[in-house]
Amino acid sequence: xxxxxxxxxxxxxxxxxxxxxxxxxxxxxxxxxxxxxxxxxxxxxxxxxxxxxxxxxxxxxxxxxxxxxxxxxxxxxxxxxxxxxxxxxxxxxxxxxxxxxxxxxxxxxxxxxxxxxxxxxxxxxxxxxxxxxxxxxxxxxxxxxxxxxx
Numbered sequence: 001x002x003x004x005x006x007x008x009x010x011x012x013x014x015x016x017x018x019x020x021x022x023x024x025x026x027x028x029x030x031x032x033x034x035x036x037x038x039x040x041x042x043x044x045x046x047x048x049x050x051x052x053x054x055x056x057x058x059x060x061x062x063x064x065x066x067x068x069x070x071x072x073x074x075x076x077x078x079x080x081x082x083x084x085x086x087x088x089x090x091x092x093x094x095x096x097x098x099x100x101x102x103x104x105x106x107x108x109x110x111x112x113x114x115x116x117x118x119x120x121x122x123x124x125x126x127x128x129x130x131x132x133x134x135x136x137x138x139x140x141x142x143x144x145x146x147x148x149x150x
Contacts, residue, residue, distance in 0.1 A: 080088035
């Protein structure tokens with residue numbers, strides 16, 4: 001039996017992987033997901049950005065000026081911190097450290113009193129001396145057996 005070729009389809013189009021038959025392809029203007037997201041709908045990030053970037057009018061020293069809402073919120077938080085509200089102060093300073101790129105300097109050294117307490121707690125049979133080197137040092141903790149120190 002000989003199969004007849006479809007003479008309706010042009011010879012240049014080959015059906016295969018990624019090339020469905022023309023009859024099953026989407027028609028112009030037809031969506032592949034008709035129940036999907038509607039045009040013009042926005043997500044939470046877009047709404048938040050639009051609201052925080054909108055301008056409001058502030059009065060400072062008798063002068064009116066327009067500032068973004070985000071700036072006004074930060075100004076209000078700074079005013080609350082100046083009035084003595086500790087939560088506002090902590091929150092404002094924390095934000096400043098995170099976003100301004102300034103980290104609080106930490107002291108990696110142990111005070112002398114703490115070193116003495118460590119020696120007492122660890123006991124005379126197995127004393128561990130803790131050096132004042134930083135946390136990345138290989139010699140932060142060393143063990144010495146058989147020495148008595150009181």
